[in-house]
Amino acid sequence: MSTYKLTHLKELESESIFIMREVAAQFEKPALLFSGGKDSIVMAYLAYKAFYPAAIPFPFVHIDTGHNFEETITYRDQLVKLLGAQLIIGSVEDSIAEGKAVEEKGFSASRNKLQTVTLLDTLDIHKFDAALGGARRDEEKARAKERFFSHRDEFGQWDPKNQRPELWNIFNGKKQVGEHFRVFPISNWTEMDVWQYILQENIPLPSLYYTHKREVFEREGIIYAALPEMPRRESEKIELKNVRCRTIGDITCTGLTLSSANSLEDIIGEIASSRITERGGRSDDKRSEAAMEDRKKAGYF
Amino acid sequence: MKDTTGYLDMELLRFSTAGSVDDGKSTLIGRLLYDSKSIFEDQLQAVKDASKRLGGGEEVNLALLTDGLRAEREQGITIDVAYRYFATPKRKFIIADTPGHIEYTRNMVTGASTADVAIILIDARNGIIEQSKRHSYIASLLQIPNVVVAINKMDLVDFSEDVFNKIKAEYEEIAKVLKLKNVIFIPISARDGDNVVDASNKTPWYNGETLLHLLETLPVRKDETKLPARFPVQYVIRPHSDDFHDYRAYAGRISGGRFKVGDKVTILPSKTESIITAIDEGTKSLEVAFAPQSVSIRLADNVDISRGDIIVNESEQKPTVSANISLLVCWLNHRPLNEGGKYIIRHATEETRAIIKDVHFKVNINTLENILDDKTVKMNDIAHISIKTLKPLKYDSYSENRITGSLVIIDENTFETVGAGMIVHNLEDETFTI
Numbered sequence A: 001m002s003t004y005k006l007t008h009l010k011e012l013e014s015e016s017i018f019i020m021r022e023v024a025a026q027f028e029k030p031a032l033l034f035s036g037g038k039d040s041i042v043m044a045y046l047a048y049k050a051f052y053p054a055a056i057p058f059p060f061v062h063i064d065t066g067h068n069f070e071e072t073i074t075y076r077d078q079l080v081k082l083l084g085a086q087l088i089i090g091s092v093e094d095s096i097a098e099g100k101a102v103e104e105k106g107f108s109a110s111r112n113k114l115q116t117v118t119l120l121d122t123l124d125i126h127k128f129d130a131a132l133g134g135a136r137r138d139e140e141k142a143r144a145k146e147r148f149f150s151h152r153d154e155f156g157q158w159d160p161k162n163q164r165p166e167l168w169n170i171f172n173g174k175k176q177v178g179e180h181f182r183v184f185p186i187s188n189w190t191e192m193d194v195w196q197y198i199l200q201e202n203i204p205l206p207s208l209y210y211t212h213k214r215e216v217f218e219r220e221g222i223i224y225a226a227l228p229e230m231p232r233r234e235s236e237k238i239e240l241k242n243v244r245c246r247t248i249g250d251i252t253c254t255g256l257t258l259s260s261a262n263s264l265e266d267i268i269g270e271i272a273s274s275r276i277t278e279r280g281g282r283s284d285d286k287r288s289e290a291a292m293e294d295r296k297k298a299g300y301f
Numbered sequence B: 001m002k003d004t005t006g007y008l009d010m011e012l013l014r015f016s017t018a019g020s021v022d023d024g025k026s027t028l029i030g031r032l033l034y035d036s037k038s039i040f041e042d043q044l045q046a047v048k049d050a051s052k053r054l055g056g057g058e059e060v061n062l063a064l065l066t067d068g069l070r071a072e073r074e075q076g077i078t079i080d081v082a083y084r085y086f087a088t089p090k091r092k093f094i095i096a097d098t099p100g101h102i103e104y105t106r107n108m109v110t111g112a113s114t115a116d117v118a119i120i121l122i123d124a125r126n127g128i129i130e131q132s133k134r135h136s137y138i139a140s141l142l143q144i145p146n147v148v149v150a151i152n153k154m155d156l157v158d159f160s161e162d163v164f165n166k167i168k169a170e171y172e173e174i175a176k177v178l179k180l181k182n183v184i185f186i187p188i189s190a191r192d193g194d195n196v197v198d199a200s201n202k203t204p205w206y207n208g209e210t211l212l213h214l215l216e217t218l219p220v221r222k223d224e225t226k227l228p229a230r231f232p233v234q235y236v237i238r239p240h241s242d243d244f245h246d247y248r249a250y251a252g253r254i255s256g257g258r259f260k261v262g263d264k265v266t267i268l269p270s271k272t273e274s275i276i277t278a279i280d281e282g283t284k285s286l287e288v289a290f291a292p293q294s295v296s297i298r299l300a301d302n303v304d305i306s307r308g309d310i311i312v313n314e315s316e317q318k319p320t321v322s323a324n325i326s327l328l329v330c331w332l333n334h335r336p337l338n339e340g341g342k343y344i345i346r347h348a349t350e351e352t353r354a355i356i357k358d359v360h361f362k363v364n365i366n367t368l369e370n371i372l373d374d375k376t377v378k379m380n381d382i383a384h385i386s387i388k389t390l391k392p393l394k395y396d397s398y399s400e401n402r403i404t405g406s407l408v409i410i411d412e413n414t415f416e417t418v419g420a421g422m423i424v425h426n427l428e429d430e431t432f433t434i
């Protein structure tokens, strides 16, 4: 028999499943952060595979900004049912009502930053000691050096100088009381890998990822959905366009792409020839070149 | 619509890069990303702006593409392992980009631990320097199967065949001493792209492949049919549901060889025997599975197995089961190794405690000589030590298996990962004679 061959998607899947099982074995109370974006959808399916036929041994946690596309919520509820997972919701609106977070004002107001408050609060209330996230290293410069097991201090903060070396496939999740970990099982995946995996595994996606007609407007070169959650300036005119989401988050920071792609094959073709990163369509990163790094230090990913 | 079938059929290759400051490592990585069209316009624009701001004029400084965190940006150096990704129609690549300075030996070791290929950069003008030897030593220590020596800045030595051959001959001596496995030499110019992606017309005397073509064709993995099967048990799957009432499977990642349904297996350390009745991968069942697949294995008998145990093939060579272990260690922490001290050990899926029995010698990784008089093992030092573990480990030597032959040492108080260990049976046989 000749040498066995594993495709890169199989190898990435195997690595991610290994990490999810490590988390289940090493931590007392892990949780999977579910945003509704394609990366966390892939994470949900990987978790299902990792423990099948047993139930996923950790709940999904959704930090709800209250500014979600309707489709995201419908999809989330269906997925949780399909995979037999448990869902916990942390509400940014509650954090604002409780005075823990203060709503930003103005046209570029976003609840993205406030998410951090609700996230840390939710982790704290439920005493989660590890939070699995779907961040990838290829997304942004500051993430290129992120560990699979990312250590956070008592305040949920990330210290780039105090991260543990990770060698071979040995992951050290030991921690002091009060400390916790963020774990990123799909660190080594690229955007293309994620799409290819969705195609290979035949994973259903929210319709927002495919082309649809929508009322949109443009701001600083980015196309946004014209919805009540998104305040508009007088000069920002609404137009009807064929668009799709490349990544889905809170409405206020999800940029849309002009597209006619209505199948996964089309999307993959589009991405292969695309010359703009997916984060290029996210306004939260545009604020400054080091925006992501600052938010990471504060306890966001 | 694009054809996507090719992409679903690609393999994954992991490589590390090492070079001294200014040898052109960032430029080379930037070149690979750029020429393989893995750079997006918004990234490129940011780099163009930065190049201009830093006084580089209109010329794009490719090195800026791989630049990391802000603190490091300000200092103008890379101080941690950064991972980069690119793909060609043939393969997906993961680059472990590691800084080359002696202070960062630990980062190089980290980056090399998962690499299939090490690219070692040498500045054609300077030839082999002390640092090149250190990078090669690490490639040897971590047993990277392939070493590519990229002799860079050939444009500054008029693409001279003589210069190339002299460096090559000198390096071959080092490779012999270090028992490096597969060593390949390529004359390149990272800045101009010669022999990186496209063959250069300035090196007619060079008949070898371009760097990218080499990376696309080097064998990714060993022949798993020839290696002893190893399955460290990671997690026990017990659904306790009506549909799967008696289901019990052992989940893990195969760390060597292959397993088939029907195989007679031995479970260590208990030495219990059983037969594989099923191999599950998610919702599918497989007839055969091999490294590095993550699967779950079901057995014929209801045996007592837990995380940390290892399942092996009954008819193949067994791992060693012992509490006395000899290893080469790279120290990773600013607090020196404490001879006689107690530490936590993590080996495959096992965790136990250990005492450091002996520090035999340190290695001067620049001269490759042993240091016998100074046995303080500080950060970035490499040493040969012996430990005694509380629970016996089930291990192979690192040269036989990079997973069952490696371990990490964890500080009992801070829980930091302080040491990386490579298990040796017999130092003389397995590594080069130090």
Ligand SMILES: Nc1nc2c(ncn2[C@@H]2O[C@H](COP(=O)(O)OP(=O)(O)O)[C@@H](O)[C@H]2O)c(=O)[nH]1
Pocket (backbone or CB within 6 Å): B019, B020, B021, B022, B023, B024, B025, B026, B027, B028, B063, B152, B153, B154, B155, B156, B188, B189, B190, B191, B192
């Ligand atoms: N002439 C020439 N210069 C090069 C080449 N590769 C890199 N350089 C230059 O060498 C300097 C250091 O390169 P850089 O990639 O930053 O080195 P690093 O410190 O190894 O990452 C830069 O000014 C590069 O433009 C090459 O092949 N030829």
